[in-house]
Amino acid sequence: MLPFLDLDTVREDPVSTRQVFDCLRSRFNTFEPARVRVGEVPGWHNLKELQNAAQRLKGRTLLTGTVRNVQGTRRVSIRLLNPANGETLFAKVLNQNELQSNPSDVTEDWSRKIYDLLIMDNWSEFTNSNVDPGLRDKRASETIRAAEAALANYTISDLDNAIRLFTKAIDYEPSSSRAHADLAMAMTTRTHFVADRSYLERGKIEALRALALAPNSVDSHRALASVYFQEGKFEEAFEEEIRTIEIGGVTDKMAGFVAMVLDMLGRPDRALNWYPVASNLQPAPGWVNAGIGDCWMKLGDDEQAFLAYDRAIELQPAYSQGFIAKCRLHLLRGEIEAARQLCRARYQDLNGLGEMAQIAAQVEFFSRNYAAAEELYSKLMKSDAEGGGSFYGAISYRSALGRIKQELGANEQAGELLREALAAETAAFNAQPRNPEAVYRLAAVEACLNQTDAAMQHLRQAIALGWLDYRSLQKDPRFDSLQTQPELDTLINGLSAKVAELRSKTRKDK
Structure with missing residues (x-):
């Protein structure tokens, strides 16, 4: 058993960890013998660290979870993991009466399910039954994975290709919640580049379809959170993503999304608690640093912001996010020529109408160079x-x-x-x-x-x-x-x- 994460403070919660431990050990004593051991590695760390913890504890499974305040009461979620691959074997959100150490029907329900999984010889049949239908069909599975690879590239052309492929995957397997959820994510992401509400409207339809097909699907809840964000419903987006973490655990993208929402809600201070979690889980370093810099920029700590932006540029030089943000900070500080030089050099390299063009236009607009700003904004408006x-x-x-x-x-x-x-x-x-x-x-x-x-x-x-x-x-x-x-x-x-x-x-x- 590993420490639980307090979703309100983004810190370890030893009280809830001990409460679940005592409850589970008490209930296991009424079954056949089983051991519960407590480790020190937080349950929201990366898979390699979790696997090492399982080896040290000699545990067949890992139990971890989260805790948060909901309308004045503590709500605890638990997840039983397969250390071999980090896959969730069992997840449940618990009420306070389900954490009593003394025997009760509700307590026995979740603890018995955990025990039954512990004594199961082979989890293959159990886990295979939970696999999305789209991943069972070969054509649909190949199409989904190709689309997900395209989606990760984060360009308009790749997004359009991903949308086409996800749509085809749904044709192959209409009951695939994952395909519907992925299509929703692609649709809503595209609205970030081109403000066409038809993509958002279709994205919401697909997210709701995904949830109808699989109400407990992590992908479906993430898709709906993304829709809420693009709709400007940031409180709803935050709540939906937190629910996703409760049932599916923390990933780098989930932690980064929560941080982004908190920043939009005017709480960059709280967002800075989530970015280190995302950084620890990210497969490749560097993508969260610009977000960290944005938080420090809003907090007026320009020194920390520049450090974060420079680190983003150093670790991810092929991406423009760090350059754009650094240019923006120079602009806010009144350092027009520094902003102009940085921006123009990068804009010429890309020779496109993306976000570098937007910051180039903004530099000229804020510096009152209206003739240059007119030319840039006219081109941008023609494209969107x-x-x-x-x-x-x-x-x-x-x-x-x-x-x-x-x-x-x-x-x-x-x-x-x-x-x-x-x-x-x-x-x-x-x-x-x-x-x-x-x-x-x-x-x-x-x-x-x-x-x-x-x-x-x-x-x-x-x-x-x-x-x-x-x-x-x-x-x-x-x-x-x-x-x-x-x-x-x-x-x-x-x-x-x-x-x-x-x-x-x-x-x-x-």
Whole structure:
């Protein structure tokens, strides 16, 4: 038995570990002899460490789990693992009355199931019965695995190929929950690159189908969490992913996702507790470092942010995430030329319209080089008319171009673009009223149109929902009309003080 993870503090929970140990040992005494030994390696570490722990303990299985507070009560989840491959043999979320050491029907239920698995000679038949139908069919299985490989490359062309392959796998085996869940993930991921809601709508349909086929499937719950995230329902996304961890354990992607959601909810301090877990579990080093840097950037600790971004660049030089984030930090610090040089060098290498192009456009926009910004944002908008809003700074291409046209004296074009942007952002706000980015984007367009009262109201709302990036607010030309408003200074000063308090507390905790 290995230490349990407290999902609220992201630390070991010795009390719950001991409680489950005492309960299980007490119940085993009423069966035939069986031993329960406690190890020191946390149950959320990587498979190699878990296997070494099992060897030292001479255990046939490993038992671990999680604990969290739910509406004032402690909820414990347990998972019995096969040390050979880390596969879950049994999982259950327990109520408090199921953790009593004295005999009871409910206690005997889960402890008896664990005992029956311990005395089972061969788990093959048991585990094979739980294999997704799509992995039993050769054609479907090969297609799913090819699609998953394409999905991991994280480009639009690979995503489109993955979507095509997952759809074909479903044709081969319609009852495959995994194929439906994977298709949902591919669909929702694609909306990050191109703001086409039809992909998100289909992704949600596929996620719900996956859950209907396999209510306890980890893949299905992860897919639904991804849909919630893209819908701007961050509390729901967080809850769904935590439930996924309870039934399936922690993986690098799950820990990273939880950290990303907490960051969106205005808690980069809590997100920083999850990134080390993801880092310990990641198959290749480097992919979490940019996320760590983003948290420190929001907390205003630029030194730690630069260290994290440089590490991301060092470990993953083929990927642009670290370069983009470092460029963004230079921009927020007013180091325009450093941002421009870093960004332009990388943008020329890629010669594309991805996120490097977005940060290149943002550098020129924030530095008031409107002619260059107009050229870049025009190209971006031509490739994705509804795009930009989910990137750093929450700047939709349409709103940026509208503001640029104002500065260049093309008032008729500016008015048309900004009215279109207002309609789009109002619709997004109505669909995602608790998404701080959506509310912030609406405030930005309202400020461009000199709707001062509405802009200030929505800024206050965005901050209440978790928006922390006061440095963007200070530099973004879309908010120029509010710069003479005393209340804006009050908001920025209050936000700066809040960030300073979070930064101080996080440093102490680290």
